[in-house]
Amino acid sequence: MSSQDIPEENLPAEQDTTHGAVGVADEKNPFADPGLPPHEHRIQDIDERAAKRSERAVALLFTVSMLATIGFIVSYVAIPVDKSVYVFPLGHISALNFALGLTLGVALFAIGAGAVHWARTLMSDVEVADDRHPIEASPEVRAKVHADFRQGAKESALGRRKLIRNTLLGAMTLVPLSGVMLLRDLGPLPHNKLRHTLWSKGKLLVNMNTNQPLRASDVAVGSLTFAKPEGLEEHDEEFQNEIAKAALMIVRIQPDNIKDKRELEWSHEGIVAYSKICTHVGCPISLYEQQTHHVLCPCHQSTFDLSDGGRVIFGPAGHALPQLRIGVNDEGYLEALGDFEEPVGPAFWERG
Amino acid sequence: MKKLSARRRHPLAALVVLLLALACTGGLYAAFAPASKAQADETAQSLTIEEGKKLYSVGCASCHGTDGQGTSDGPSLVGVGAAAVDFQVGTGRMPAQQPGAQIPRKKVVYSQAEIDQLAAYIASLGAGPAVPTEEKYGDEGADIAKGGELFRTNCAQCHNFTGKGGALTHGKFAPSLEGVDPKHIYEAMQTGPQNMPSFPDTTLSEQNKKDIIAYLNAVNGDETESPGGLELGGLGPVSEGLFAWIFGLGALIAVAVWVAARTAKAKKS
Numbered sequence: 069m070s071s072q073d074i075p076e077e078n079l080p081a082e083q084d085t086t087h088g089a090v091g092v093a094d095e096k097n098p099f100a101d102p103g104l105p106p107h108e109h110r111i112q113d114i115d116e117r118a119a120k121r122s123e124r125a126v127a128l129l130f131t132v133s134m135l136a137t138i139g140f141i142v143s144y145v146a147i148p149v150d151k152s153v154y155v156f157p158l159g160h161i162s163a164l165n166f167a168l169g170l171t172l173g174v175a176l177f178a179i180g181a182g183a184v185h186w187a188r189t190l191m192s193d194v195e196v197a198d199d200r201h202p203i204e205a206s207p208e209v210r211a212k213v214h215a216d217f218r219q220g221a222k223e224s225a226l227g228r229r230k231l232i233r234n235t236l237l238g239a240m241t242l243v244p245l246s247g248v249m250l251l252r253d254l255g256p257l258p259h260n261k262l263r264h265t266l267w268s269k270g271k272l273l274v275n276m277n278t279n280q281p282l283r284a285s286d287v288a289v290g291s292l293t294f295a296k297p298e299g300l301e302e303h304d305e306e307f308q309n310e311i312a313k314a315a316l317m318i319v320r321i322q323p324d325n326i327k328d329k330r331e332l333e334w335s336h337e338g339i340v341a342y343s344k345i346c347t348h349v350g351c352p353i354s355l356y357e358q359q360t361h362h363v364l365c366p367c368h369q370s371t372f373d374l375s376d377g378g379r380v381i382f383g384p385a386g387h388a389l390p391q392l393r394i395g396v397n398d399e400g401y402l403e404a405l406g407d408f409e410e411p412v413g414p415a416f417w418e419r420g
Numbered sequence: 421m422k423k424l425s426a427r428r429r430h431p432l433a434a435l436v437v438l439l440l441a442l443a444c445t446g447g448l449y450a451a452f453a454p455a456s457k458a459q460a461d462e463t464a465q466s467l468t469i470e471e472g473k474k475l476y477s478v479g480c481a482s483c484h485g486t487d488g489q490g491t492s493d494g495p496s497l498v499g500v501g502a503a504a505v506d507f508q509v510g511t512g513r514m515p516a517q518q519p520g521a522q523i524p525r526k527k528v529v530y531s532q533a534e535i536d537q538l539a540a541y542i543a544s545l546g547a548g549p550a551v552p553t554e555e556k557y558g559d560e561g562a563d564i565a566k567g568g569e570l571f572r573t574n575c576a577q578c579h580n581f582t583g584k585g586g587a588l589t590h591g592k593f594a595p596s597l598e599g600v601d602p603k604h605i606y607e608a609m610q611t612g613p614q615n616m617p618s619f620p621d622t623t624l625s626e627q628n629k630k631d632i633i634a635y636l637n638a639v640n641g642d643e644t645e646s647p648g649g650l651e652l653g654g655l656g657p658v659s660e661g662l663f664a665w666i667f668g669l670g671a672l673i674a675v676a677v678w679v680a681a682r683t684a685k686a687k688k689s
Contacts, residue, residue: 108686109685110684110686111686112684113686114686152645152647155649158649158650159646159649159650160645160646161646161647161649162647162648162649165647165649166649184679188679188684189684193684277573277574277623277624278623278624278625278628282623283622285622286620286622286623287622288620288622288623290617291612291617291618291620291623292617292618292619293619293623293624294573319617352577353577354577355577355578355588355594357588357589357592357615358612358615358616358617358618359614359615360589360615362589364588364589366577366586369589382589
C-alpha cells in the first residue's frame with residue numbers, strides 16, 4: 069500500500085515517516101505512543117549504483133535457480149539409477165539421488181535467498197502503521213442488509229408454504245444420518261476375540277524357521293525358537309491377525325532353575341512356551357537372555373522373568389507374560405494342552 | 421654263493437628262511453598298512469590336545485577349573501565344543517580382561533594354531549559342536565531373501581534389522597555384527613555365547629544359518645553400498661529424526677538469525 073507513495077527511483081526525499089498520533093510521555097499519560105523512530109535510508113536508497121548491484125545479485129540468484137532446475141532435469145535423464153560415486157564426507161552414494169537432491173536444493177534455496185535479498189535491499193522498507201477500523205458496519209449498510217434479508221425471506225415464501233419448509237427441515241435433518249451410519253464400519257465389536265487364540269488341545273507347535281512341527285528333543289537348553297500353531301500358514305488371509313495373538317517363544321530351562329511351580333507343571337521337561345506379545349502395549353518381545361532367563365521388550369523396557377512364571381521384574385507392563393501349557397504327543401512332537409488361560413497381549417477395558 | 425649254497429641243507433636253514441620271510445612280510449605290512457597312518461594321526465591329535473591342555477592350564481584354568489569343570493568365576497567347559505572355543509578365543513572375548521555385565525570383543529591374543537589346540541583340548545572333554553567348515557558359511561547356494569526373513573524373525577530383536585546391535589538389560593548389549601567373521605557368526609548361532617540364546621541345527625537348520633550369513637553379508641558386508649549416503653548408524657527413524665531436528669531445523673534457524681542480525685541500513689547503529 070505504502071509502496072505506492074514512494075517514488076519509482078526510491079529517492080530518499082519526501083518520505084513521510086510520521087504515522088498516527090504521536091505523544092510525549094508526561095505525568096498525565098505515562099504510556100503515550102512514542103511513534104515510530106525516524107526512518108533511516110539504506111545504501112541502496114541513496115546510491116543508485118548500489119541498487120543496481122543488488123538488482124544484479126537478485127537476478128543472479130534467480131538465474132542460478134533456473135540453471136539448477138535445468139541441472140535437475142539433465143541429471144534425471146542422464147545419470148543411470150545404479151551409478152555410485154564417492155562424495156566426501158558422505159562416502160559411496162547413489163549419484164542420481166545426490167544430483168537430484170543437490171540441484172533441487174540449490175534451485176529452491178536460490179529463489180528464497182533472492183527473494184530475501186530483494187526484500188531487504190530494494191523493496192520499500194518504510195515502516196507503516198495502520199489504525200484498526202471498527203468491526204461494526206455503518207448503520208446504512210446494516211439497514212440495507214436487513215432489508216435485503218427480509219425481502220428474500222418474503223420472496224421465498226418459506227413462511228407461507230409450510231409444506232416445503234417442513235419437508236426441507238426433514239431432509240436436512242436426515243442427511244447427516246448417512247454419515248452416522250458409516251461409523252458402523254468402525255466395528256464389529258471384538259466380542260471374545262481378544263480372549264482366544266488359535267491354540268487348542270492337541271495343536272502341534274510348528275517351528276517358524278523350518279515350518280515343521282517341533283520335537284521335544286529339538287529344543288536344547290539355552291536355545292530360543294519361535295513357534296506358531298499347526299495349520300496357520302503365512303499366505304492365509306487371517307495370518308497376521310492370528311499370529312499377532314498366537315506367536316510363541318519356546319525356551320528350555322533346566323527344570324531345577326524354574327522357580328514357579330505352575331510354570332514347571334505347564335512345561336515339558338523344562339521346555340516352556342510363552343506368549344511373544346508384551347502385556348504392556350503388545351510389542352513382540354523376544355530379547356531373551358539365556359543366562360538370566362530375562363526377556364526384554366524393546367519398546368518400553370518391560371522385563372519378564374521366564375524362570376519365574378513370566379513375572380514382570382521391570383517396566384510398565386501390567387501383568388505376567390501368559391504361558392501356554394504344553395506336552396508331548398505319542399510321536400514325540402510338542403503339542404498345546406489347550407488355549408492360554410488368560411488373554412494374551414495388552415490389557416483392555418473389559419479384561420478384568 | 422657257493423658257501424651259501426653249501427649251507428642250505430644246514431638244520432637251521434629252514435628256520436633262518438622262515439625268520440627272513442616273516443620279517444619281510446611284517447616290514448611290508450608295517451610300511452603299507454593303513455593302521456600306521458591312523459596311529460600317526462592319533463599321535464598328532466593327542467599332541468594337539470596335549471598342547472591345548474598346556475595352553476589351557478596357563479590361560480584359562482584359573483577361572484574354568486583345572487579340568488574345565490568350571491568354578492565360581494567361570495562356567496564349565498565340558499560339552500561346549502570346539503565351536504564355542506573358536507568363537508570365544510577367536511573374537512578375543514576370552515581370556516576375559518575383567519568380570520562384568522558382559523565380556524566384550526577385543527584384540528585376539530592367541531594365534532589360530534593355538535586356538536585350534538585349545539579347541540581340540542576342550543572338545544576332548546565332552547562332545548559339542550565342531551568348528552564349521554567354510555562351505556557351511558560361504559555364500560554359495562544361499563538364499564539372501566530367506567536369510568533376511570530368518571534374521572528378522574530370530575536375530576533382529578536384539579541385533580537390529582541390519583545387525584547394528586542394540587542395548588539389553590543391566591549393561592548387557594547385543595554387539596554389532598559389522599566386520600565379524602562369518603565363521604564366528606555361525607559359531608555364535610550354534611553355541612549361544614554369554615547371554616545370547618543358541619540356535620541349534622535342530623531348530624535353525626544349517627541351510628537357515630547359511631542364508632542368514634548371506635543376508636548379513638549383503639546388508640552389512642565390506643562391499644555393501646549405502647545409496648543414501650550418511651547412514652547415521654543405520655538405526656532407523658530415531659537417529660534420522662534427531663538429525664533432522666537438530667541439524668536441519670538448526671540450520672534454518674541459524675540462517676534466519678543471520679539474515680535478521682545484519683542491518684540493511686546505510687548508517688550502522
